[in-house]
Structures are given as structure tokens and as C-alpha cells.
Amino acid sequence: MRFIPLAFAFILGGGPPAALAGPAPKYAVAELPATLRENAHAVERRHDELLTVKSAARTVETVLRATTILDEAGSGWASELVYYSSLNRISYFRGAVYDASGRQLRQLRAQDIRDISLSDGFSLATDARGRVADLSQPTYPYTVEFEYEVVSDNALFYSTWQPQRTEQFSVQEATFKVVMPAGLNLRFQEQRLPAGTALAKSTQGSQQVYEWRVQNLVALEGEADAPPVSELTPVVFTAPSEFEVQGYTGKLNSWADLSRWTYELNANRATLPPALVAGMQALVAGETDERARIRKVYRFLQANTRYISVQLGLGGWQTFPAADVAAKGYGDCKALTNYCQALLSAAGITAHAALIKAGPDAHDIRTDFPSSQFNHVVLCVPLTQAARADTVWLECTDQTNPFGYMGGFTGNRHALLLLPEGGRLVSTPRYGAAENRRQRRADVYLDTDGNATATLRTLRTGLEYDAVAGLAGLELSEQKKHVGSRLALGNFTLNKVGFQPLPATAPVPGLVETLALTLPGLAPPSGKRVFLAPNLLSRLPAPTATVGERQTDIWLDHAFTQLDTVHLHLPASLQPERLPAPVQLSTPFGTYSSQLLALPNGSLRYVRRLEMPRTRFARADYPAYLEFRRKVSAADKAQLVLLKTDA
Template sequence: MSYFVRTIARTAPLLGGLLLLGSPLARAGADPRWPAYGIPAALRENAHAVIRQQDDIITVKGAGRLVHTVHRVVTVLDDQGQDWGQAGVPYDKLRQLSYLRGNVYDATGRLIRSLRAADTKDYSASGDANLYTDNRVRVADLRQTSYPYTAEFEYEVNSSNTLYFPTWQPQRDENLSVEHATLRVVTPPELPLRYLEERLPAGSTVAKSGQGSLLVYAWQLTQLPAVEREPYSLPLAELVPTVYTSPTAFEVQGFRGSLTSWQELGQWAFQLNQDRAALPPEVQAKVAELVKGVNDPKERVRKIYQYLQSNTRYVSVQLGIGGYQSFPASTVAGNGYGDCKALSNYCMALLKAAGVESYCAWVTSGRGAPAVRTAFPNDRFNHAILCVPMQKDTVWLECTSQNEAFGYMGSFTGGRHALLLTPQGGKLVRTPRYSALDNRQYRRAEVQIDAQGHGRATVRTVSTGEQQEDLAGMIHALPADEQRKYAYKRLPLSGVTIEQSSWQTDHRGAQPAVTEQLTLALPSYASQTGRRLFLTPNLLNRMPPPAPRVGARQSPLRLSMPFTDADTIRYRLPAGYKPEAVPAPVQLRTAFGTYEAQTQVLPDGTVQYTRRLQMPAGRFEAKDYEAYEDFHQRISKADRAQLVLIRPES
């Protein structure tokens, strides 16, 4: 599947599927429609595709049913816009696909052909970790090899999951412009729409009207130029016009709820999952054995979490209401597996048996996940974790991982809002946020340089917090030979040979850590010219120059991960060589971080290079980017500074 189709599948809600290929939208021989020459020049600029027309209609039939119809016409300008020659429609037991129709037109707007059965395929919308799932995606493919061409799609989805309302964001890709788009929501007056508008142009806010006894909410957007992604910018979803929609009351397979507050949403979820914590007697006995003599509540939690990790595995279950309701704890105990909800519920039951209170929580997972709109209660969560309130602090547990450190959320679920599910209802709380000192990379290396400029280095790097996540994932996921290949890809040097390598995880500290130890052969690390050797003291942590900027910065600047890097590299020089030119010390202090680098000749004749870079997470206005670019450029220049060694005349 293409990236476009995979993205639709991955972001589909817990939403099944009869597909009917309807009659074509246009007839062969009809007048030209959607000629490419009709696109305004301003919409072609920086665009790979142009949405000519997109019309979304959401019709609320009742508290338990809504119908979503989409008509989309997109002109694909070049091969980089090819994904828009397809349409992917997710469906499952709760979302039935009524029809999917399409046409494709040439550059002049003449009909090439209508969608055929051979142009459609059906895929699972879930990954390999899913054992029970009905999430699927139907893909219609009208891509052409000659540009420009125009693809037209129309489809309808009937949903019995009214907890999830679509988000309207027509401009959901970079280098995509929009000529005209509309959203129309029709609903009974007893079920008024809740909505949140963000970044709408002037004159594009909601227009309310009536249609008989029904309420109508309408929006339209016109002439949106393409957005070109800039370095370190906000996610596209936070830059383009968006309308979030949500119900006031909803129903999912007979389970009714209200959604005018986080408390109500959490209450519905809690009631849906209550009375599912009973454990078999043998498991209760095992819990009693595990915590016998352990009086510290936090140590009790640790032992239970270790037991969970050793005796269960993650398998996703997404069947109808199963997208929201967990397996009973007894089922997980018997099977040894469950999805995020079931494993969190099981761990909660184990802790209850150990005398520790805890609560399941819904969260939006993933690095760079969109922030919860705290003032607009709605369901955009995709994961469940466990919260264990303690007297001094709170412990958060990721119950789906057999390898994660106790209490660590990291980039997957850390630093964001979660909905705590309590008997009193839902409560928005924040998961742990990690600082620059939590996300560390401390490196020490010894490098021996010979008279020909060849080097041999022993390197020890300790990474913690978010800086250890990729390495920890590599250790648990890859065999030894693949680990070595992975290490090569991380090295910024060409021609280097890894002679020895090892990695070790450590979960004893406040943050999980990975220690990497490498022995490297560095052929021609120092370039030789006559009696001189030229080398860059910064061995493995060089910041590349900033990307070239074209025109004035448009979008805000985002620094997503706070971190601290500290390097100490000691060089042993070849016999007879002495430093002739040593890089000057550099110190930088800015709002974007601090940087220090120094190269020193030590009393024993060795040369020691030290570097420390600490940067925060944060957002800055577009006008601040020039100052950040200067900071970035100065670091890059300092990282490339050279040490010159000279051998006396013989």
C-alpha cells in the first residue's frame, strides 16, 4: 500500500463493510469537467495536487446512527501528488461502506473511464500485533501515468458509532492546495452539534440554518494555497483550517452516553468496563505470594508490573464495542494476552488484589501525537495505560510492553493529557513530562592516532530517557547481526569499521538507560599534508548546517524534544606530533539552548575535546527563526573546527 493508504488505515477510528460500486458520476462523451487549465495560478504554486471540490455531509439520524458522504475531486499535477489519485475508506463492524464510485479525467477534463471493480482492493487496517480485528480499508485506485489528470471519488459510510464524529480538515497534506471545500452537518434539534473551529479564514465560520425540523451547520473554504513544510515547523494539522465535530449524546452498540464534559465521557467508559476485574483464585494466590512482606506500596506496584510483563503479551482486539470495552481480567489471566485496555484492566485487578488502587486512562499515543483540545471534550484517544496514584507521586504503567522500564512513558505517551477513568467520571490529567536532563546522551571516547592519520577509538555512550528509546527498541527487536548493521547506520563517519560492539539496558535509575560500547577502526581519520595532520576533534556528534531557507519564514518554530548531549573525547597523538593550532573555545547562550566546546592540551601530552549541548522543548514565533538559524549555524561551524598537529623537522 502507498503511504497515503497506510496513513488512512493507521488513523482510522475504532469503527464494517459492504461495498457497492455505484453508477459513474459522468458519462463518456459528456462535456469536459474539471479541466486542469481552470486551476488558478496561485493554487498551482508549490502544489503537487489541487482539491478542486470536496463536499462532506454528516447526517445524524439519531443518537446511535450517522451517515457521512464525501464527494472529492482532485487534480494531480505531478508524480509527487500521485497518492491523491487514490481514495481509501476505512470500515468495520460499526461503519458500513454503502458505495464507492469514481471517475478519472484527462488534462482537458475529458472522461478517461469510470471506476471498475479491478481498480479496488481491500486491505486489513491493522498491524501484525492484531489477532482479533475487523478494521479494514477499501482502496480505489485511479492513478494515471500522464499529468495532469483529475480523480473524482464519491462514497458513503453508515456508522452506528456516534461517539466518533469526523474531523473536517480538507487540506491534510503538504503541497496540497484547495479550490473549494464544504462541510454540512444535519442533525435533529435534540442532538445539537458540538464543534471547535481552528484557523478558519475570515468569513469561513459556521453558518446555521434550518431544514424542516432539522438543524444545519455549514462551513466552506476557498482558495487555500499549498503549505510547504519548513524545518522544525509545527505538524501540518496545527497549521491548516480545521473544524472538530462531536456529539452531545451518542450510542455504541446499545451503550448510551453524553459528551458535554470530560467527566461524562470518562463515566461512560468506566461503566462500560466496570465489573471486569475478577481474578481466578490461583492468580490471587500468586499476587499474595508476590507482595508478601513488601510494605512499600511502590515496590508492590513494581513486583506486580514485573509479573504482568513476564506473563502476558500484547494482542489488539478491535471488534465492534471491543474497541472501547476490555476483556475481563479472568480472560487475560487464562489466555496470557490482551489489548491495551485488557492488559491495563488486568494490571489494575492485580494491583487491587495487592491492596493498591489504580485507574485506567485513555491517551493519544505516538511521538508527536496531536494535543488534546482540553476545552472541547471529544474522543480522539487511541490507547489505554494505567495510572497508580501514590502518596508522594504517581506511577504510570505501559501495560502492553514486556520490556519497558517501570513507570516510563517516554515519547509514546509522556508529556500529554490523558483521560483518567474513575467511578466519579473522567478527569483530564497530565502524564510525566521529560526534561533535558532526563533525555541525556553522555559519551566518553579514547582515540589513538598514528603517524599516517589512521585512528582507533573505544567509545562508551550512555543514553537515557527519550534518547535511549531507539537503541532499546533495537536491542529487543533485532538479532545480533542486524544490531551491528543498525549501529553502522547511526555512525556519522564514512569508511569506519566496527570491530566490537555491545549494548546493555539499565532500568535501575530514574530514567531507563542504554549503554553502548564500540571499538572503531577509523582509516584516514586525520588527513595528512607534509608534516601536518588535520582532524576534527568532534568525533561522533556533529550538527549539520541548517537547511537552506527560501524566503521569509512562515510557520512557527517547534523544538520537540528537550535533551542534553555531553561528549568527552581524548586523543593520543602519534609519536613526535604536537598540536600546532587548537580550535578556540566556543560558548553560546540563547533562548534555544546552550552550547560549549573546548579543545585542551593536557599535561600528559594528550588532547581532550569536550562538548555540551542542551536544548529545551518549546515553540517560538516565525520571526525568531532567523536567530535560531544563527544559533544552529554557529554550532555546526564549531562542530567542524579542526585541530592541526605537526611533526618537527627531521
């Protein structure tokens, strides 16, 4: 699936323009407290952001950022990218770079700034562009300073202030100021502000001024199975209560407000040619099952359209008419969703567009702070014939996406229904351990010299399927390349690769992968004994223990179930001398079992099951979690000892 932006939200905070550095040194590295240099690759010396709301239709955002780069790992902070478009224009963009003593090396010149297209590679038209400057130096440490201002006619979006977004990055001082005109209210939400940090609110003539300041935020180190840094550091979210975009006014005090504005912006754009309406009616004629009727329409959509994004000004939110999609055969996420909704309506089925924050690594929206947090549109189809409340969700931009499947792109999160009276947040399909399944059966034939051949049959469903969904359509050479890179085996030859999707009626989509391999030297003899770990492909490594006290919660963001059965077919001259002891673990962090059995026909059967939830635990539980993972890792590496006989 594709990531389709509804619009480019150019949220660039800032502080009032300041004169570029003069002869006097500034940002000398020697002045940095040692605590800010510890574990840091870069230090934010100063970061001043100012959002001036001129009216419901216009904002001005300025930023002044000075960052000391301590080593090569922090060199990414030496560049700056400023976005602009038809709704956002850059007033100025300045910069300078300083050596370790604070002496200015040079200022940013016009020829140093590149103007680039921010085309995503599949948009038919986009006005998104950027100006980028790089002040990297060959000798560390040094400090870069950037200043810029952006005037926006897109007042749907206000700034998000989070001065510490990454690991190994400390902040000496950062400020955020919002200036609101009379008659407009600022909506904001504070999270994780340091103790003693408080909003300073004042008046400036008829304007209301809000200001936040943080100082001396030490760098955070990454910890295994921890939430992202963006969920651990101070942040202030802001949003308008009223806004206007190119003449379209709206309120944003609730999710219903945003839903109503978006619905009205896209209303009356679902008219289809009469012949197509008749075609949809004929397509579902005689089909009594509601889900089957929806499936037929969805297949028609996939077979007759393709995704091409159009992002020009208001076009980031407003669809072009369904009749245009019917004539041209393409559209962006809004247009294809609107078109599918119109096709379903022609077939007598009611559906609703829904805004969503899409992306394989995207986290859910902040449900307690109504604001424009979305970048994609999908279709929600309530079933009216179901014995219980049920819904079909449709991703309308992908020509091969399984019917009703949201996957890791839009599953496990909230979407905002677009309704004329104002919609509400609803949950998209949840994919837990039962759905995200990897089930493997292996038959391994071992000879007396420790060489082996094997056949593997692996079923992946749900989010486990996402990573392999596209393999079936590749050339054989590409299939072998992708499969080979995933096999955690030392020496092997891949002789056969095959893929078979599950039937379309399966509860969640899945793909069966069949492999044939040659495994020379899988278990080389050592004297009269042969050592072999029966768990060939599913070993879970133990996480690295935290040095010192754990600082963050345990964050398990992917639920899954792994089921492995390995049949070891042995020559008569190899007999088991010692079998690993069975292991059974049951904890809040997951359940695990493994067992190796000797079968009457002389073969061995290894069975392993691991299930882990999608959940969060307090940092105090980390020792117990680490112990669980260590026991699983040890059991996964347990070895079978085979003894050579004279048979």
C-alpha cells in the first residue's frame, strides 16, 4: 500500500528574526555543561519557535535554531529543510556556522540553498517543494545556526513543539511562543513537561501570548523494547478553534467539527455516469449476500483504477469528482475513496469515507486532542444484514490489496468518519496475536555426515503476511533473493520456491511459502556425536540488559503467534543420546512452550509455540521481562545430541 498525504502540513515553529552572528564569539563548546555532552551526538544550544496567528486564515511561523554537532553521528543536524507550497511561502532563510571556540566560519549564501521538489514519485501533480541548506564541517565539534520564516494560508494546522525528538540529543534551551489575535482561542495540550515548567500567559495589546520554555534536557539513550523518544520527551500540541483554508471556514473544537468541515468540502462530488450506475446494478443483481456485493464492487474498482496523487493547494483535502475518476481511471486516496463510495451507492450499499493516519510505522492519533492529524482516506462500509454490528473496511488505492484488509498500514488505530452531521472516531480492524500468525512445518532429512535436505512450508497471516505480500508477483530470481536473505541458516542452497495465497474468503489474508533446501554441514559430527539445534529458524534473541536502572516502560507494539513443527528424519546409524528438556513458560509478557519427542518410526518431532501480546508494562517489570526473554532464548538454542551407532 501507499502512503498518500491529504496535504503537506508545513508546521514550522520559530522565534523572532535575529541578526546573524557578528565578530563576537557565540556558542563556544567549552561553555556547554558536561551533563549535556554526555551520551549526546548533538546539543540544541538554542531553539526559539514563534507562531503568530494573524487571523483564522493566516499564520506566520519563525524559527531560530542553533545546534552544536559533537561528532559524525550528529552530522544530520548540520542541514535544514524548509517546506513551502502554494499555501506556504518562505519569507527568509538564513544561517551561519561556528567553530568550537564560537568564531563564525561563514554565513549561509544564496548559492548554498538548493530548491528541491518534494514529489513522492507517484503524484501526478504536487506543489510541495523545499529549500535545503547544509553547513556540515570536516572538523568536530562545530555549531550551525539557521533562521527562517514561513507565512501560511493553511490555518488548519498549528505547530507541534517538541524540542527533543531523538535519542543522543540534548537541549540547552528551547522556547515556544504563540501569539493569538483577539477573538480567536488557542487550543493546546501539554505532555511530559519537566517539573517546574509552566505556561507563561500574558497580553500584548489585544493579543494573547502563550509561552513555554525548557532548559537542560539531557540526552536519552535507547533501551530495548522501549517507546519511541517522541513519546518520552516534553511536547506541546496546538490547534485552532476556528480556521479558514482558501475561503472554506470551519471550527475545530471537536472531532465532529473536523468531520463536518471535511464532509462539506467534498460534498456533491459523487455523481456517476448513468451507464456506470446501471453497470453497478447489473454487477450485483441476484447476489443476496451483502459482503459478496461489496466484494464485487471492490474488485471492479481495483481492476479499473490506479492510484496517482494530486496535491495542489486545497486539493490536498478536496477530492475531484467521481465522474472524473470514471473517465480517467485514476485518482488519489480521496478521489478513489469517493469513487468507490459512489459505486457502492449505485449498487444500493451505504458507505462512509474516513480520515486516518496511515503508514506502516505510524502510531495512532491522539484521540483526546481533536486536530488534523490525518494523512489518508479509507472507506468504511457498515453491514446491515449482519447478525451483529460489523463493518467492512476498504483500502481504495491498492490494486492488489486483499478485500477488507487494513494490515499494518491502517489497522490497529482510529479513523474519523465523515458524516454530514459530524462524525466520530471509530476503530479500524484490530490485528492481535491470533491474526498475526506464522506457522511453519519443516521436514529435515539428515545423513550420517551431518548434511541435510529440507522442505519448509510456512503460512503467514495478518501483519506477518504484510512483509511477504508482494513476493508471489516477483520473478523467481527475485523471490530467491528475498527469501534467502531472511533465512537464518549458515550454509544452504535454495532449490525451490513457491507461494500460494489463502482463499479470498479467509478471515485474514495469508500466504503459504514452500521451500526446498540443501543444507551441507548442518550438523557436522564431533567424534561419535552429532550436535543439532532442532529449532532451525525461529530463535528469539534475548534483549540487551539495561546498564543501570531502566528508564522507560516496556513497549511491545506487535502481537504475534509463532507455531513451529520440525520433523527430523534420521539415518539408522544416528540415535538420540540426550533430548533437551521440555520448556513451558506462562507470563504476562507472553507464553512459550517447546518439546522434542522421539517417534516410533525413529524420527524426532520438535514443537515450539510462542505468543506475545501488544501491550505496555511499567519499567519496574523489566527484570521479569528480561528473565522471560532469556529463558525463551536459551530454550530456542537448546541442542539435541545424537550418537553414532554401528547400525
